[in-house]
Amino acid sequence: MSEEQPTTTNPSPPVPEPPDLAARPARSSLPGNGADAGPKSERTRQRILDAAARTFRDKGFAGTTLNDIAVAARLRAGSIYYHFDSKERLLEEVLDIGIARVSAAVRRAIEALPPETSPADRIRTGIEAHLRSLLYHGEYTSASFRIFGQAPPDVRTRMLSRRRAYADDWRRMLQDARAAGEIHPDRDLALARMFLFGALNWSVEWYDPEKGSLDDFVREAAETFLHGILAPPNEAPPVA
Amino acid sequence: MSEEQPTTTNPSPPVPEPPDLAARPARSSLPGNGADAGPKSERTRQRILDAAARTFRDKGFAGTTLNDIAVAARLRAGSIYYHFDSKERLLEEVLDIGIARVSAAVRRAIEALPPETSPADRIRTGIEAHLRSLLYHGEYTSASFRIFGQAPPDVRTRMLSRRRAYADDWRRMLQDARAAGEIHPDRDLALARMFLFGALNWSVEWYDPEKGSLDDFVREAAETFLHGILAPPNEAPPVA
DNA sequence: GTCTATAAGATGATAGAC
DNA sequence: GTCTATCATCTTATAGAC
Numbered sequence: 001m002s003e004e005q006p007t008t009t010n011p012s013p014p015v016p017e018p019p020d021l022a023a024r025p026a027r028s029s030l031p032g033n034g035a036d037a038g039p040k041s042e043r044t045r046q047r048i049l050d051a052a053a054r055t056f057r058d059k060g061f062a063g064t065t066l067n068d069i070a071v072a073a074r075l076r077a078g079s080i081y082y083h084f085d086s087k088e089r090l091l092e093e094v095l096d097i098g099i100a101r102v103s104a105a106v107r108r109a110i111e112a113l114p115p116e117t118s119p120a121d122r123i124r125t126g127i128e129a130h131l132r133s134l135l136y137h138g139e140y141t142s143a144s145f146r147i148f149g150q151a152p153p154d155v156r157t158r159m160l161s162r163r164r165a166y167a168d169d170w171r172r173m174l175q176d177a178r179a180a181g182e183i184h185p186d187r188d189l190a191l192a193r194m195f196l197f198g199a200l201n202w203s204v205e206w207y208d209p210e211k212g213s214l215d216d217f218v219r220e221a222a223e224t225f226l227h228g229i230l231a232p233p234n235e236a237p238p239v240a
Numbered sequence: 241m242s243e244e245q246p247t248t249t250n251p252s253p254p255v256p257e258p259p260d261l262a263a264r265p266a267r268s269s270l271p272g273n274g275a276d277a278g279p280k281s282e283r284t285r286q287r288i289l290d291a292a293a294r295t296f297r298d299k300g301f302a303g304t305t306l307n308d309i310a311v312a313a314r315l316r317a318g319s320i321y322y323h324f325d326s327k328e329r330l331l332e333e334v335l336d337i338g339i340a341r342v343s344a345a346v347r348r349a350i351e352a353l354p355p356e357t358s359p360a361d362r363i364r365t366g367i368e369a370h371l372r373s374l375l376y377h378g379e380y381t382s383a384s385f386r387i388f389g390q391a392p393p394d395v396r397t398r399m400l401s402r403r404r405a406y407a408d409d410w411r412r413m414l415q416d417a418r419a420a421g422e423i424h425p426d427r428d429l430a431l432a433r434m435f436l437f438g439a440l441n442w443s444v445e446w447y448d449p450e451k452g453s454l455d456d457f458v459r460e461a462a463e464t465f466l467h468g469i470l471a472p473p474n475e476a477p478p479v480a
Numbered sequence: 481g482t483c484t485a486t487a488a489g490a491t492g493a494t495a496g497a498c
Numbered sequence: 499g500t501c502t503a504t505c506a507t508c509t510t511a512t513a514g515a516c
Contacts, residue, residue, distance in 0.1 A: 060390050063302035065509065079482050120470060149445060150300050184471045188460050192469050198442025199435040205389060206434050220428050221435065228468030229432050230360060231424045305491065319500050
């Protein structure tokens with residue numbers, strides 16, 4: 001896994017104390033871009049969040065100590081508490097950002113399609129968008145799927161509505177396809193959906209960007225789900 | 241959960257039997273080992289192992305304390321060290337047993353097929369056997385897949401050869417099917433295999449035995465992988 | 481805002497009684 | 499073989515200096 005840090009950052013931020021701000025701008029809990037500008041506090045908070053996402057994803061929730069996060073964020077463990085109430089709240093925010101990003105990415109990709117796009121093609125696009133948001137700079141998104149099962153019960157409960165909403169998006173897409181006659185009549189849609197989630201999210205564990213283009217990968221993943229692996233029944237075996 | 245034998249489910253006796261200690265390290269029952277521990281020690285050891293498998297699976301490796309395991313095994317935390325050197329070794333044995341059982345179950349199921357069975361049908365049988373060993377009394381097997389990613393690096397390294405061997409079994413099955421012309425020429429077999437693993441192993445997280453028979457479930461899972469979800473191109477019955 | 485220091489409790493592991 | 503007692507360390511979280 002990723003044991004090493006990129007370490008392309010500057011040695012130490014010699015930023016002098018900015019003029020004290022009387023009014024702190026409201027914390028936009030928008031999915032932070034990490035590099036977002038803004039007050040120093042906000043940027044540090046973002047750095048901690050980024051570090052937490054990466055560390056949680058790599059070592060799990062229980063396996064991550066606040067010191068691990070602090071080291072990755074280049075400060076001391078105690079300082080984290082200025083920005084977050086507890087380790088659990090930190091986890092909660094990482095999970096929340098992750099699922100929100102995937103959800104938004106898929107929704108956006110599908111809304112960008114022409115209205116006449118067939119349900120099956122929408123599914124194809126959804127799969128590709130889901131995978132991209134997982135695999136391309138997907139620290140929060142991959143963490144969100146990888147460690148959700150490790151979260152304390154109350155955290156998981158609080159996350160449930162958001163995750164259910166995302167699941168509902170997929171349920172709807174599949175039902176639309178079925179209503180359009182595009183789904184094989186024997187298929188169990190609930191099973192197919194969970195099957196798909198498992199297959200897609202597992203890619204976080206093994207996908208290697210060096211071994212081929214992401215474009216090819218996501219395309220092939222969608223085809224595999226839609227068509228399965230078998231050759232069409234009619235075509236003769238190529239063996240001579 | 242606490243009730244055995246729900247009324248509606250489990251009409252399925254033909255389970256390949258929870259492979260009884262398929263891969264026990266088996267060092268203890270050797271006769272020439274001196275007058276060492278009798279069956280009692282072995283049974284306690286087994287109880288600890290069972291408790292560890294269940295607890296590791298449910299709470300993760302780092303999230304499990306030796307006391308958790310001790311409580312589940314009905315003894316004290318310190319007593320575990322009479323049977324196992326460390327928490328890591330305990331994990332290692334759980335992981336090892338799990339992968340060995342799945343591997344053995346799949347191999348046995350396929351070897352039981354008639355020799356003339358087509359490669360595609362072998363894959364079908366393999367999928368069903370893998371799923372069964374995961375979902376039917378699969379404390380070790382499900383733990384093995386669920387927490388492998390959480391294992392300390394050295395443990396993971398030591399497990400690698402066994403897991404690679406299992407992956408090779410699947411690689412071979414898929415290649416055989418391709419050689420027989422049964423796989424769609426566009427499919428990427430490596431991707432398909434990982435896709436399949438993800439889909440199957442994720443079922444541990446959501447499969448509910450109360451919602452339908454295991455037989456139906458494993459059959460449908462195999463069909464979904466083999467054929468995909470789409471309806472055959474020719475017969476698309478639009479809603480009239 | 482971030483630091484140092486530390487409280488308060490849990491954890492993996494060991495020693496020795498029984 | 500299993501227990502109790504305990505060690506050394508680590509962990510989350512807090513307090514107060516700067």
